[in-house]
Amino acid sequence: MAQADAETTEALCEREDMDRFVRGLRSADPAAHTELCSRFGRRLHEFAARRLRGDAELAEDIMVATLADAARNIRGYNPRRAPFSGWLFGIAHRHITAELRRQNRRKSVPASAQVPIDARAEQPAADDVAETATERMEARRQVAMLREHLSDIEMEVLILHCVDQLSLREIAQIVRRSERGIKSLLHRARQKARERLGADEH
Amino acid sequence: MSTERFDQQLACLLATAEPVPELRPGWEQRAMAAMAAVAVARPKRVPRLVTVIVVTLLLLILAGAVFAAVRYLFIEGTLSFDSTVGPWPGGPPGQSSRLLSGELEWSTEQVSADGADLVPVEGVPSPATGELAFETAVDWPPTFSDIWKTDPDGSEVVNLTARAELGGVNCYPQWSPDGSMIAFQHCDPVEGVVPCEAGFHLWVISADGSEARPVLPEDTPGTMWGRWSPDGSRLLCNMSLEGTDETRYDVAVTTDPWGTDIQVLPNVGNRPTWSPDGTMIASTREREGELDGVSGAWNQLVVTGADGSDPEVLVQQFIVDAEVNSFLSGGEEFLGTPGFDWEGDLCAWVGPRQPEWSPNGDRIAFLAAMPWDPEGPYYKLQIEVWVYDLNTDELIQVTDDDLAQTHLSWK
Numbered sequence: 001m002a003q004a005d006a007e008t009t010e011a012l013c014e015r016e017d018m019d020r021f022v023r024g025l026r027s028a029d030p031a032a033h034t035e036l037c038s039r040f041g042r043r044l045h046e047f048a049a050r051r052l053r054g055d056a057e058l059a060e061d062i063m064v065a066t067l068a069d070a071a072r073n074i075r076g077y078n079p080r081r082a083p084f085s086g087w088l089f090g091i092a093h094r095h096i097t098a099e100l101r102r103q104n105r106r107k108s109v110p111a112s113a114q115v116p117i118d119a120r121a122e123q124p125a126a127d128d129v130a131e132t133a134t135e136r137m138e139a140r141r142q143v144a145m146l147r148e149h150l151s152d153i154e155m156e157v158l159i160l161h162c163v164d165q166l167s168l169r170e171i172a173q174i175v176r177r178s179e180r181g182i183k184s185l186l187h188r189a190r191q192k193a194r195e196r197l198g199a200d201e202h
Numbered sequence: 203m204s205t206e207r208f209d210q211q212l213a214c215l216l217a218t219a220e221p222v223p224e225l226r227p228g229w230e231q232r233a234m235a236a237m238a239a240v241a242v243a244r245p246k247r248v249p250r251l252v253t254v255i256v257v258t259l260l261l262l263i264l265a266g267a268v269f270a271a272v273r274y275l276f277i278e279g280t281l282s283f284d285s286t287v288g289p290w291p292g293g294p295p296g297q298s299s300r301l302l303s304g305e306l307e308w309s310t311e312q313v314s315a316d317g318a319d320l321v322p323v324e325g326v327p328s329p330a331t332g333e334l335a336f337e338t339a340v341d342w343p344p345t346f347s348d349i350w351k352t353d354p355d356g357s358e359v360v361n362l363t364a365r366a367e368l369g370g371v372n373c374y375p376q377w378s379p380d381g382s383m384i385a386f387q388h389c390d391p392v393e394g395v396v397p398c399e400a401g402f403h404l405w406v407i408s409a410d411g412s413e414a415r416p417v418l419p420e421d422t423p424g425t426m427w428g429r430w431s432p433d434g435s436r437l438l439c440n441m442s443l444e445g446t447d448e449t450r451y452d453v454a455v456t457t458d459p460w461g462t463d464i465q466v467l468p469n470v471g472n473r474p475t476w477s478p479d480g481t482m483i484a485s486t487r488e489r490e491g492e493l494d495g496v497s498g499a500w501n502q503l504v505v506t507g508a509d510g511s512d513p514e515v516l517v518q519q520f521i522v523d524a525e526v527n528s529f530l531s532g533g534e535e536f537l538g539t540p541g542f543d544w545e546g547d548l549c550a551w552v553g554p555r556q557p558e559w560s561p562n563g564d565r566i567a568f569l570a571a572m573p574w575d576p577e578g579p580y581y582k583l584q585i586e587v588w589v590y591d592l593n594t595d596e597l598i599q600v601t602d603d604d605l606a607q608t609h610l611s612w613k
Contacts (some may be wrong), residue, residue: 005271030234030238031235033237033238034234037230037233037234037237038230041225041229041230041233042225042610045222045225045229046222049222049223050216050220050222053220054203054220054221054222054223056223056226057226058227059223060225060226060232063229063233064229064232064233064236065236065238067233067237068233068236068239068240071237071240072240115599122334132475136216136218136219136221139215139216139218139219140219140220142215142219143215143216143219144251158212159216160422161209162209162210162212162213163213163216163217190205190209193208193212194208197332
């Protein structure tokens with residue numbers, strides 16, 4: 001009973017904190033902008049970089065654009081319809097989708113995807129490189145296998161949940177599906193991933 | 203393996219396969235600058251209530267415009283009239299009705315009269331309350347009649363002229379636009395004289411019958427007709443200066459309902475009627491003239507300004523005195539055929555008569571006699587309904603039969 005009360009109190013505090021935060025953004029309070037940056041900047045960057053094949057610069061651009069969009073359109077945000085993070089990652093998701101579409105239309109390799117020659121000098125020692133590279137190659141092979149057997153949306157939901165640590169409600173907001181549908185998708189994606197990774201070990 | 207542990211393992215696998223690069227130093231400043239720029243550029247938000255009011259007003263204006271356009275294009279009003287067989291248009295029995303749609307594709311609907319002695323004329327609805335005013339006649343031609351009113355459902359029937367202790371003939375009730383008064387024609391009973399030949403006067407009576415009085419001074423020989431201006435401030439009527447014969451009610455005047463501000467209207471003829479916006483008056487008049495060297499008279503449908511200025515003849519019919527020729531003209535072109543036989547008593551029905559504006563004011567319906575069929579019976583008086591379109595100057599003949607049409611009205 002006491003534990004339930006504590007949870008309720010905590011939820012209320014969180015909601016009040018979020019209300020205060022959103023009010024601050026609506027009044028263009030610099031403190032709220034700083035808080036937006038510190039709360040979500042890194043997560044948005046990771047979210048974008050993971051979907052942009054590790055392009056750090058582009059991911060940063062997407063992150064900045066997302067934060068600016070959020071600051072601009074915060075009056076249109078309705079807390080009753082979606083959690084703030086779901087709304088924010090939804091904006092990032094739309095930016096990323098647009099960017100990927102743009103990249104698909106490009107004929108040449110984008111400058112941002114090219115590795116500068118001096119960046120190679122900062123690479124770790126050869127042994128470390130070999131070890132890391134082997135691990136990464138193995139991980140990439142397994143991920144490629146998963147991508148082969150899971151649909152795009154299943155893979156996306158899996159990444160959003162496991163890596164980006166987003167709740168079902170937030171994921172539903174981002175991919176514009178029902179929460180129940182996301183739950184079902186996630187269950188199916190997990191099952192397929194277990195099967196494939198289990199079979200791969202044997 | 204638990205779901206939680208599997209999720210962690212999967213996250214690790216995905217993070218290893220696609221490691222996330224570090225953020226460059228100074229990213230926070232960039233993000234803050236972008237948000238600050240947006241905050242500066244953000245326009246002031248209009249309060250939601252103001253937005254709702256503005257949008258509602260715009261929608262209302264749009265709906266009004268659409269309604270007006272639809273009304274103008276498709277609902278130009280319904281024209282109704284009675285058709286009578288007999289030498290006395292408008293007299294019972296044998297009435298029938300016709301309806302004319304806004305597109306001038308008309309259909310007929312015969313309404314047989316009951317032939318009873320008591321002849322209720324169709325009630326005139328009050329624009330304000332919906333109450334109906336009507337007259338009753340106990341015989342034909344009427345020797346006595348009263349103005350009544352009733353609720354729209356037929357209840358609460360009140361004899362207004364009896365309540366005002368007004369005898370004689372009382373007819374043609376016309377509600378004022380605000381529903382507070384009724385203008386009507388009154389004729390005092392005169393010993394040995396048929397009432398409708400004793401001279402009519404325009405009267406007004408309060409809607410509850412408590413007060414009735416003549417509009418023009420009592421020494422006026424006679425006044426006929428009576429139409430309220432759309433704003434209810436003035437009445438339009440014909441006045442006789444010499445006698446009481448209907449054909450001599452040829453002076454048109456406007457007056458306030460108390461008869462204190464009477465203005466004679468030049469160029470305005472018989473049965474004048476206001477346009478729906480009150481800026482014009484349509485009437486019919488007779489002007490002497492000649493056609494092809496033959497003397498006669500032009501019966502004209504004329505439109506003037508509200509003060510009788512700027513007369514414009516829309517339609518005219520040439521009448522040769524006691525001869526047999528008549529033409530109906532629309533603009534330059536003569537319509538109809540010569541060879542009209544007519545009796546002196548019926549000359550009032552030759553030529554444009556009884557103009558009535560359509561609800562949107564772009565058409566005028568009127569009556570005009572057509573050449574008489576010498577092979578038919580004596581009383582076969584062909585009075586047809588015509589419509590003049592003010593926008594296109596087109597003249598349309600609505601009816602073509604051997605009946606006499608009367609009582610034009612648009613709805």
